[in-house]
Amino acid sequence: MTTTRKRVYGYLAEFSNASTLYKAAEQVRDAGYRKWDCYSPYPIHGLDAAMGIKRSILPWFVFFGGVAGCATAFALAYTTQVVIYPTVVQAKPANLFTIPAFFPVMFELTILFSGFTVLFGLLGLIQLPRLNHPLFASRQFHRATDDAFFIAIEARDPRFSPEKTRELLAGIGGDNIELVEEDDR
Amino acid sequence: MGHSHVTSADIAIHGDHLDTSKVSKVKSVAFAVAVLGTVASVYLLFFGPEKTRGTYAYSWLFAFYLFFTLSIGGVFWTLLHNVINASWGISVRRVFENLGSTYPWVFLFSLPLFFPQVQQYLYEWMNIHRDAHGSVKEHLHHADHLLYNKHWFMNLPFWYGRGIFYFIGITLVIIGLRRLSTAQDTDPNPGTGRLLRARFHSTYTMVVFALTITFTGFDFLMGLDYKWFSTMWGVYLFAGTALNSMAVIILVTAWLKGRGHLRHVTGPEHFHIMGKLLFAFTVFWAYIAFSQFFLIWYAGITEETSYFLIRNTGNWNTAMIALVFGHFVVPFVVLLQAWLKKNPRTLSFMAAYTLAMHVLDHYLITIPERGISLGNIRPEVFGDIQVAIPGAFWGDLLAFATIGSAFLFFLIRALGQHSLYPNRDPRLLESANLSN
Numbered sequence: 001m002t003t004t005r006k007r008v009y010g011y012l013a014e015f016s017n018a019s020t021l022y023k024a025a026e027q028v029r030d031a032g033y034r035k036w037d038c039y040s041p042y043p044i045h046g047l048d049a050a051m052g053i054k055r056s057i058l059p060w061f062v063f064f065g066g067v068a069g070c071a072t073a074f075a076l077a078y079t080t081q082v083v084i085y086p087t088v089v090q091a092k093p094a095n096l097f098t099i100p101a102f103f104p105v106m107f108e109l110t111i112l113f114s115g116f117t118v119l120f121g122l123l124g125l126i127q128l129p130r131l132n133h134p135l136f137a138s139r140q141f142h143r144a145t146d147d148a149f150f151i152a153i154e155a156r157d158p159r160f161s162p163e164k165t166r167e168l169l170a171g172i173g174g175d176n177i178e179l180v181e182e183d184d185r
Numbered sequence: 186m187g188h189s190h191v192t193s194a195d196i197a198i199h200g201d202h203l204d205t206s207k208v209s210k211v212k213s214v215a216f217a218v219a220v221l222g223t224v225a226s227v228y229l230l231f232f233g234p235e236k237t238r239g240t241y242a243y244s245w246l247f248a249f250y251l252f253f254t255l256s257i258g259g260v261f262w263t264l265l266h267n268v269i270n271a272s273w274g275i276s277v278r279r280v281f282e283n284l285g286s287t288y289p290w291v292f293l294f295s296l297p298l299f300f301p302q303v304q305q306y307l308y309e310w311m312n313i314h315r316d317a318h319g320s321v322k323e324h325l326h327h328a329d330h331l332l333y334n335k336h337w338f339m340n341l342p343f344w345y346g347r348g349i350f351y352f353i354g355i356t357l358v359i360i361g362l363r364r365l366s367t368a369q370d371t372d373p374n375p376g377t378g379r380l381l382r383a384r385f386h387s388t389y390t391m392v393v394f395a396l397t398i399t400f401t402g403f404d405f406l407m408g409l410d411y412k413w414f415s416t417m418w419g420v421y422l423f424a425g426t427a428l429n430s431m432a433v434i435i436l437v438t439a440w441l442k443g444r445g446h447l448r449h450v451t452g453p454e455h456f457h458i459m460g461k462l463l464f465a466f467t468v469f470w471a472y473i474a475f476s477q478f479f480l481i482w483y484a485g486i487t488e489e490t491s492y493f494l495i496r497n498t499g500n501w502n503t504a505m506i507a508l509v510f511g512h513f514v515v516p517f518v519v520l521l522q523a524w525l526k527k528n529p530r531t532l533s534f535m536a537a538y539t540l541a542m543h544v545l546d547h548y549l550i551t552i553p554e555r556g557i558s559l560g561n562i563r564p565e566v567f568g569d570i571q572v573a574i575p576g577a578f579w580g581d582l583l584a585f586a587t588i589g590s591a592f593l594f595f596l597i598r599a600l601g602q603h604s605l606y607p608n609r610d611p612r613l614l615e616s617a618n619l620s621n
Contacts, residue, residue, distance in 0.1 A: 045620035055523075063521070090485055100482055103475060 007184040009134035010036075010154040011165050012141060013174025018044050021149040024172040025050040028151060031168055035157040039135075039144040061121040062114050069113025070106050077102040134182035141180075152180070191617040195449040200370050200604025203446065208597055215594040222587025229580065230297050235566050239306040239559045240577035241584070242297075246307060247551040248584035249294050250405055251544060252592045254398075254422065256291045258430020259284025260359045261394055267362070267387035273458055275616035276450035276606045280437050282363045283599040284430060289356040290595040294588050298405065299348060306559060310339055310411035331412060339411065347404060351397050358390040367603040375609040398423050409554045412488050417477040424473045428466035429543040432536035435459050437600070439529040439536075446605050450617040453527035458621055460526025463536065467520060471513035495553050499572035504549055512542040544585075552581065 015021040018040060025038055029052040038047060081087060081101075086094035092101070123129070135141045135152060144150050151174065153165055162179075169177050205212075229241040262281040266274050274281070297303045304311050310332055317324030321340065325333040332339065365383050369375045399419030407418050415421075435456070441447050481489045496505050516539060525531045555577065560570035567574065607613060 059523075090483070092483075100475075100479055103479070 005184045006181040008155045009137070009180040009182050010152055010156075010160065011169055012135065012138050012150055012152045012178045012180050013169040014140065014176045015149040015151065015173060016175070018149060020173050021151065022047060022050050024151055024169075024174065027172045028153065028168070031159070033153055033157050033159055035154040035160075037152055039141070039150040039152065041145055041147060041149075056125065058118070058121050058125060062117045065117030065121075066110045066114040069109040069111070072113070073106040073109035074099075074102060076109075077105050135180060137182050138178055138180045140176055140178065191449050191614060193614065195617070196613060197604070197608055200608045201446050201448075201606055202604060203441075203444075203601045205601040207444075208601065212594055212597050215590040215597070219587060219591035219594055222583060222590065226584060226587055227297075229583075230303055231300075235563075237580065238302070239563070239567055240555060240574050241580040242303045242306040243552060243555040244577070244580035244584035245294075245297055245303070246405065246409075247547060247581060248588040249291075249298070250401075250551065251547045251585070252291050252588050253295070253401070254426040254543075254547070255430050255433050255592065256285065256288040257355060257394070257398060258426040259286070259434070260288055260355055261285075261398075261427055262430060262434065263359065263362055264387045264391050264394055267383045268391060270384060272612045272615045273455070273619050273621070275610050275613050276447065277434065277438055277455055277459070278610075279366070279603065279606050280434050280441075280600075282359070282366055283602075284433055284437070284596060285359040286363050286599045287592060287595040288359050289352070291588070291592055292352050292356070294591065295348075295405075299345065306562065308408050308411075309558060309562060310335075310408065311341065311344075312562070314341055335411070339408070344404060347400060351401055354393040355397050358393055361386065362390075366607055369607060369609050370604045372609060375611065377611050380611060395423075398426060406550055409551070409558065410491065413492050415477055415481065415489065415492070417473060417480070421470075421473045421477055424466060424470040425543055425546055428463065428470050429540055431459060431462050431466060432539045432543070435463065435536040436533055436540075437596070439533040441600075441605055442529055450606050450613065452619075453529075454619040454621055455616075456529050456532050457523065457527045458619070460520065460532045460535075463532075463539065464517075464520040464526070467513065467516045467539070471517070474513075495557060496549055498553075501549065501553050501572065504545065508542070508545055508549060512539075512546060516542075548581070 013024075015024055021038060021040060022044060025047060028036055029050065038044075038051060040047075078096075082094055082096070082098065088094055092098060140148070141150065151169065153160060153169070159165075166177055226241070226245060229237050230245060231238070233241070259281050263278070263285050265271075266278055266281060298307070301311070301315070313325070313329055313332055314321055316328070322333065322336055325336055362383055365379050365386075369379050399422075402419050402422040406422070407413065407415070438447065438451060438455070438459070442451060478493065481493060495501070516535060520526065520535060525535070553573075556571040556574050559567035559574065564570075610616075
């Protein structure tokens, strides 16, 4: 018989509704925890502020993604239609002042590159796609996509302590507090 | 949300009223400027030397249409807010309604444009129509075949009829909706009845708005050159209207907030949404303005290109390029920031800037036509066709100050008439606790 080693992921606590989850999140934030998260079946307005989450860096990626798209389109159109193969259409100039004809392309590539940066930047920042998550080891966690609200505090957090973290979660109204362990291979 | 949850205890039961004694000074100065300016304008439009009468007709049209767009934009936002059943803006909806309620007053300033003495300098097609002895159609058949084909739309009785429709239609719409809204403030038993009625009546009246903004643009502005046409003209004017009336709404809301009004019911979230709308319509304006230019530039049809040829001649070209960067590129980049839109002070700055660009936009719509039309109509008085008529700028300034101060007067007057937010609206708390 083989024995598998287990590694502690952290504490999982259930909260009865969105309002108690929101208030509990403010308390966990004020207790100074960094590596923790809230799980809810639907988005809760203002929860990011209650959790003390800083603004994402994603908008900056998207801004420069859009600028890159705009520049790519201009370079593409200008190189092909002015530098390599100047084409006079309806007596329109074939120089920098042909730029109105390039605008639709510049607009579209700005949107396209921004869209790609949003999608792939987001996936990168939230580390998706992934095959598994340690919280899936918990049986009750499946209800997070149905009718339950959870807070999970990770053991990686420097303030994590087996007793005090449990007490904190119990004190702010957490039920069914569970120490989630994952298989360690 | 969270720490500052607004409850019914925070709402002023009897409404939040503007202290009219504190704004009476601004109001009376605006009134005095408007009255003096109107007297001077009537003289310049009807009794002055012919050279001034001609140039000032354009100044008046520019100033009238500029403030007309701001007023009718207030009507648009009221209608839109009702028809989409929005709840975010309940606490600022009264500002929309008050801005819209200046519409009948501002429209009165179009009166000179209904007199042949003024029309003769603006609308050449009317001169050709009036030259007819007997049947107009028969006359046009020989004089100008283009006008013969356009006769079903461009004829004087229909033109005057449309003018009356523009005035009566939107006036009834905004008076009705505003009355429905303000009657709730004192109702001891406010229900949802008015909400549903406002929503219902805003649906078909939205059509009245669409017709008014499109066809006033055709009749007052596109008619300056009857040979020119653009199918994007109506939506182009609409884009500027929606954008800049939102800029006025932002400025008024920030001003009221600075004076201690709208407390608890508006906050950074409301400014954020209004800022997003300002940003959205900045992009929409650019999209429409470019599309109009692009189609005309690509097709290269003589009748259509005249508009841009005139506006790219001489110094107008500098102003047109300034419009591209000042009306789109700069506000687009600046308004991307979220923090800026949540701060009433920075957002007000951008709103004021946008309004300044709107003035430039409308100056470029109306005024470049002046040197060409007047030189065409009466070269012996106005000289040959020229890019701009020297000295006529001071008239533009006078007309702007006159109608502008009248607009300001009626706006402040409207703000002082009722509570500054609908204090008994069933969804006021939903709006006050907005989070986006």
